[in-house]
Structures are given as structure tokens and as C-alpha cells.
Amino acid sequence: MLGKLFKHEWKDSFLFMIILNGSILLLSILGAVFFRSMDISELDYERPFQGLMYGTYVLVYVVGIFVLFIGSTIYFYVRFFRNMYTDQGYLMHTLPVTEHELIFSKLSVAMIWKIISAIVVTFGLELIAYSIAKDDLPTLREISKEIQRFGIEPGRISLIIIMSLLFALGYALYTYLLGYASVSVGQFAVKNKVIASVGAFIGIRLIVRFTRNLIMVCIGSTSFTRYLFMSASRIDDKGFLLAITVSDILIYIVCAILYLITHAIMKNRLNLE
Amino acid sequence: MSVLIECRNLTKCYQNNGPVIDNLNLTIESGHIIGLLGPNGSGKTTIIKMINGLLRPTRGEVLIEGQAPNPSTKAIISYLPERTYLEAQKTVADIIDFFSDFYSDFRPERAKAMLSALKIDEKALLKTLSKGTKEKVQLILVMSREAKLYILDEPIAGVDPATRDYIIRTIINNYDKEASVLICTHLISDIEEVLDDVIFLKDGQVTLHCPAAEIREKYGVTVDKYFREVFAC
Structure with a gap:
């Protein structure tokens, strides 16, 4: 089906x-x-x-x-x-x-x-x-050389690209699941379910952001993009990799939670009045 | 005859209000055409929605062939809601394709024959059809399935008397004699002839569940007239 x-x-x-x-x-x-x-x-x-x-x-x-x-x-x-x-x-x-x-x-x-x-x-x-x-x-070789000029180890380039793509994919997934979960939570409202859904969207987004920032601060970073702009001449690739790995894990955990919320409401609390 | 639907101590309350369905017990067997009758707000549509899994009971349970509503119970129920549930941008043919994909008991040739009899163009977009024609399309789709249970919520409310006759004939001619049909309507006199059983519902409780013939024999009046006497304001 x-x-x-x-x-x-x-x-x-x-x-x-x-x-x-x-x-x-x-x-x-x-x-x-x-x-x-x-x-x-x-x-x-x-x-x-x-x-x-x-x-x-x-x-x-x-x-x-x-x-x-x-x-x-x-x-x-x-x-x-x-x-x-x-x-x-x-x-x-x-x-x-x-x-x-x-x-x-x-x-x-x-x-x-x-x-x-x-x-x-x-x-x-x-x-x-x-x-x-x-x-x-520029050719790929020239681009690779240019990246290495910023101090990124050649072995880490592909890993950083993979982790960044995973993050982009996770973020797209998060965007949709955030909407689905918000719309589902909004159904608990007696009236104005659309406004309630928008409220749930803002609320869930704030909670996710706050939690994410808190965890990032705990690992000694606020955002993985910080590492890209720390210095014009050198990028902290090790720090960037750690931050983006944590971000990847977090975004997929959040996605799983939002999916479960949507599913639980649809399965156990569906009320088409 | 086997038990098709069983409601045990079924209760439904809407958001901080009193119960719409109050500790209701009901059994529906296969092979019957049953009229679910009651005044406005008596809880008819609420029961129907709970049987279809569109509303969750506050307390108690609904069992269809011994199971709570799930994909396998939905596969044996053909449900006509009291509202238009089809996407307006789709054509009638798109909807037939949709039903063919999801319901293995859907008979597209039967649907096409009925559409043709009612002169409804398969290529027409639903948004271009009148409310009455949309209702006819929905009924045709529902009655083109070989389901075990047909649940029809106000199937004849929005159509003219001639079409009403066609719809009633469609219901009688298309349902399997082993199946059951649960019809919820205010227009009792129009469907009275086809009813085997009637269920009277008042304030979320069953006040009467008996064969339609029993009402006629016992009280010497039609079901419609008896309904008017019982629920007189």
C-alpha cells in the first residue's frame, strides 16, 4: 500500500x-x-x-x-x-x-x-x-588545493562534505516533520486549528533551537559555521567536524521525535469532528 | 449470521463537554439493512465515525469482526460520510483509479455503469460538478465495492426525489446479501421499505433496536410515524 x-x-x-x-x-x-x-x-x-x-x-x-x-x-x-x-x-x-x-x-x-x-x-x-x-x-584539483590552503587535512575534506550533506538532508527532513508535527499538535485546539498549528510550529522550533544551542555550548561551540569564519586564513577542521557530527546526530534525533509525535497523534488522538 | 460490529460501553465526550455517546452497547449482525435513526445531536454520526476510526472513543471500545478499527477492518467497510471528501482538482476517472488501487473489492466497471446511467462524465473535474452530483459520485464509489459493511451517513439528504429513488435502488441492487448496510438518515419514509432493523438513538443511548416489521405489527404505524411520536418535541 x-x-x-x-x-x-x-x-x-x-x-x-x-x-x-x-x-x-x-x-x-x-x-x-x-x-x-x-x-x-x-x-x-x-x-x-x-x-x-x-x-x-x-x-x-x-x-x-x-x-x-x-x-x-x-x-x-x-x-x-x-x-x-x-x-x-x-x-x-x-x-x-x-x-x-x-x-x-x-x-x-x-x-x-x-x-x-x-x-x-x-x-x-x-x-x-x-x-x-x-x-x-577552476578544476576539482584546483578547488581541492584551495581548500587545503585553509589548513584542512586532505583526508578530512570528503568526510566534511559527507557530514555536511547529511546535515542538509537532515535539516530538510526536520523542516517537513516540524510542519507535520505542528499541524498534528494544532488539532488539539477546539477552534482556530490553523492558528494553533502555527503557534505549535513556533513553539517546537524555539524548543529545538534552545536545546540544540545548549548542547552545542556544552561541547564548546555555538554553531559549526563558526569554524568557517573564525579566521580568514585558517579553518579549524577538527572543531568543525566535531560540531557538525553533533549537529547531525541532534537533527536526526529531533526528526525521530517529531515523527513519533505526528504518528502518536494520528494513531491515538485522531478526532475528525 | 455473525456479529459484524460490537460496541461495548462506548462513551465519547468532546473537549470538556458532556458525553455525546454515553455507555452505549450495540451489536450489529451481518446480512441486515439497518436504519440508525435519531434526532439531531443524538450521536449517530459520532458512532459512525468511531466505527470508521475517525474518532477515538473516550471510554469503551468498538469492535469490527472482533477487532478494533485498523487497516484490515477498513478494508471491509465501505463508508459514505455526510460531507464531500474528494479532492476538487481531481477528475471522476482519477477517483475511480484511486479506489481501484486501494480497495481490492472495488469494481470499476460497476462504477462506470452507474456513472453512465446518471449521465456523469468521467472526465469532469469534481470542482465543476454540483453538490448533488458530487454526492452521487461518492455514493457510486461506495456502492461499487463488494464490502462486508456499508455505512451510509445521510446518503439521500442532498438529492432530488427522483435521484433518491435511484440511490435506494442502487443500494438494494448492489449490496451482497451476506453484507450489512447501516444507513443514518432523517428521511425515514424514503428508506423505510428497505430497512430490516431500526435503531433509535437518543442522547447518545440506544432506546430501541428491533426489526422494522415489529414496529409496524406492534404499534400499527410506520417506522416514520413511530419515530415522530417517540421524538415529538
């Missing part, structure tokens, strides 16, 4: 998400063509039209990325709320499926779209960077 739930969730969200991702891709291609035809280093006051075009494009692109990530997150929150706790819940909760299957199907589709969006944005930025640099992009 999980496969069938996944299939229908994918089908239902496809059009909206393909439009969002397609728009960014199209914007990136247009940008690449636009930047290929001009030289940014030659932008000056004597060419105000080119400057205006450049500024407008950058603004639209940044807003586009913002809409892609925030808009898709809100879209999946709303889908979860409508499918589970409004009239549509009368259909979803009478299907011969478990609550785990319901949550997991929604979460996995949302996560796949988040990964697709990340790939689309990365590819788009690469495309623009490539057209600005006029094919003169």
Missing part, C-alpha cells in the same frame, strides 16, 4: 512542483545566455540598461529560489493538513493503510522534490557561473 500512496502523492504534487522547478531551470538557462553575451567586469554607469538588466535578473533569480524552497515547503504542509485533518481526512483515514504508511508516503515525496530542487538550483548556479567565467572555471 505504501507504493500506491506514494504513486498518488507523487501524481498529485507533480504539476505544481514541475512548474516551480521548471521555472528556475528556465531562468537559469536565460541567465546563462544573458551572461554569456555580456562581460560583468565591464558594467559601469555608462551602461545603465545593462546594469539594470543584471540587477533585475539577480533579484528575480534570488526571489525564484526563495519561492522554490519556501513555497514548496508550505505547499507540502498545506497538503498534509488538508489530506489528514480536513474533509479529505475522511477518505485518507478510511483507507486500509497504516498511519506510518500515510506519513512516510507524504514525507518521501516531499523529500524527493526537495532533493530535485537542490539539484536544479545547483545545476542552475553552475550554469550561470560557467557562463560568467566564460569556460574558465
Whole structure:
């Protein structure tokens, strides 16, 4: 049944998400063509039209990325709320499926779209960077050398990249589960369940942040990003690795807790009035 | 005939209010068409929702073939709620596809035949259909399953008298004689002929559970008339 739930969730969200991702891709291609035809280093006051075009494009692109990530997150929150706790819940909760299957199907589709969006944005930025640099992009070897200049041991580079990707994935998971758990907690309110859900969202987020900061302070850090900006010439890679490892563990523990909250409310406290 | 539904000391209270269902005991056997009848606020829809697992009991339990509501009990119940629960952006054909995927007892050809009889376009988006047509679509979907128990909450409330007749015929013609149909409605006279049993509900408690024929024989009036006498304001 999980496969069938996944299939229908994918089908239902496809059009909206393909439009969002397609728009960014199209914007990136247009940008690449636009930047290929001009030289940014030659932008000056004597060419105000080119400057205006450049500024407008950058603004639209940044807003586009913002809409892609925030808009898709809100879209999946709303889908979860409508499918589970409004009239549509009368259909979803009478299907011969478990609550785990319901949550997991929604979460996995949302996560796949988040990964697709990340790939689309990365590819788009690469495309623009490539057209600005006029094919003169650094090779991987050159990038690796540059990183080593900051004092990071070569053996640690791949580990740091893996841990950072794990964190990015965990954070995306956390974002969705935070929404699902908040919407579920909001159902305890007698009236104004949406406002209660927003309140739960803010409340849970504050608790998670406070707990995380407390633990990070205990291990002698406030944030792993601190290590990137401690010194312009040298990065504390050992400290960064420790901090990001702790952050990885914490984010996945929080995800597990939020998942269990969502599941427990749906299984034991469902009240579609 | 086997026991299909059993409610034991069932109680439901909504958020700090008094009980809507109060220590209710009820047994429903297979092979019957049962009318769940009662005035507004008597707890009919609340019982139905608890049987379907949409509401959790405050106390007591609901058992379907001996089990609390779970995916396997949901697989044998075909439920028509009193509201529109389908996504408006979908077409009728999308919904048929959805039901075919999740219910192994769903018969798409039966659904298509009924849609055709009622001249409902399969390609139509649900948001373009009238409220009455949406209700017909939902009833068609529910009655196109070969379920053990059909639970119909106000199936004829929002449709015209001609369609009412069609719906009642649909219910009678499409349910398996081994299955049971639990119908909750205010329009008793419209469905009276098809009822085997009636359950009267008042203030969350069963006040009467007997064969419909028994009311007619014992009191010499129709179920509808008897209901009006019992629940007269």
C-alpha cells in the first residue's frame, strides 16, 4: 500500500512542483545566455540598461529560489493538513493503510522534490557561473588545493562534505516533520486549528533551537559555521567536524521525535469532528 | 449470521463537554439493512465515525469482526460520510483509479455503469460538478465495492426525489446479501421499505433496536410515524 500512496502523492504534487522547478531551470538557462553575451567586469554607469538588466535578473533569480524552497515547503504542509485533518481526512483515514504508511508516503515525496530542487538550483548556479567565467572555471584539483590552503587535512575534506550533506538532508527532513508535527499538535485546539498549528510550529522550533544551542555550548561551540569564519586564513577542521557530527546526530534525533509525535497523534488522538 | 460490529460501553465526550455517546452497547449482525435513526445531536454520526476510526472513543471500545478499527477492518467497510471528501482538482476517472488501487473489492466497471446511467462524465473535474452530483459520485464509489459493511451517513439528504429513488435502488441492487448496510438518515419514509432493523438513538443511548416489521405489527404505524411520536418535541 505504501507504493500506491506514494504513486498518488507523487501524481498529485507533480504539476505544481514541475512548474516551480521548471521555472528556475528556465531562468537559469536565460541567465546563462544573458551572461554569456555580456562581460560583468565591464558594467559601469555608462551602461545603465545593462546594469539594470543584471540587477533585475539577480533579484528575480534570488526571489525564484526563495519561492522554490519556501513555497514548496508550505505547499507540502498545506497538503498534509488538508489530506489528514480536513474533509479529505475522511477518505485518507478510511483507507486500509497504516498511519506510518500515510506519513512516510507524504514525507518521501516531499523529500524527493526537495532533493530535485537542490539539484536544479545547483545545476542552475553552475550554469550561470560557467557562463560568467566564460569556460574558465577552476578544476576539482584546483578547488581541492584551495581548500587545503585553509589548513584542512586532505583526508578530512570528503568526510566534511559527507557530514555536511547529511546535515542538509537532515535539516530538510526536520523542516517537513516540524510542519507535520505542528499541524498534528494544532488539532488539539477546539477552534482556530490553523492558528494553533502555527503557534505549535513556533513553539517546537524555539524548543529545538534552545536545546540544540545548549548542547552545542556544552561541547564548546555555538554553531559549526563558526569554524568557517573564525579566521580568514585558517579553518579549524577538527572543531568543525566535531560540531557538525553533533549537529547531525541532534537533527536526526529531533526528526525521530517529531515523527513519533505526528504518528502518536494520528494513531491515538485522531478526532475528525 | 455473525456479529459484524460490537460496541461495548462506548462513551465519547468532546473537549470538556458532556458525553455525546454515553455507555452505549450495540451489536450489529451481518446480512441486515439497518436504519440508525435519531434526532439531531443524538450521536449517530459520532458512532459512525468511531466505527470508521475517525474518532477515538473516550471510554469503551468498538469492535469490527472482533477487532478494533485498523487497516484490515477498513478494508471491509465501505463508508459514505455526510460531507464531500474528494479532492476538487481531481477528475471522476482519477477517483475511480484511486479506489481501484486501494480497495481490492472495488469494481470499476460497476462504477462506470452507474456513472453512465446518471449521465456523469468521467472526465469532469469534481470542482465543476454540483453538490448533488458530487454526492452521487461518492455514493457510486461506495456502492461499487463488494464490502462486508456499508455505512451510509445521510446518503439521500442532498438529492432530488427522483435521484433518491435511484440511490435506494442502487443500494438494494448492489449490496451482497451476506453484507450489512447501516444507513443514518432523517428521511425515514424514503428508506423505510428497505430497512430490516431500526435503531433509535437518543442522547447518545440506544432506546430501541428491533426489526422494522415489529414496529409496524406492534404499534400499527410506520417506522416514520413511530419515530415522530417517540421524538415529538
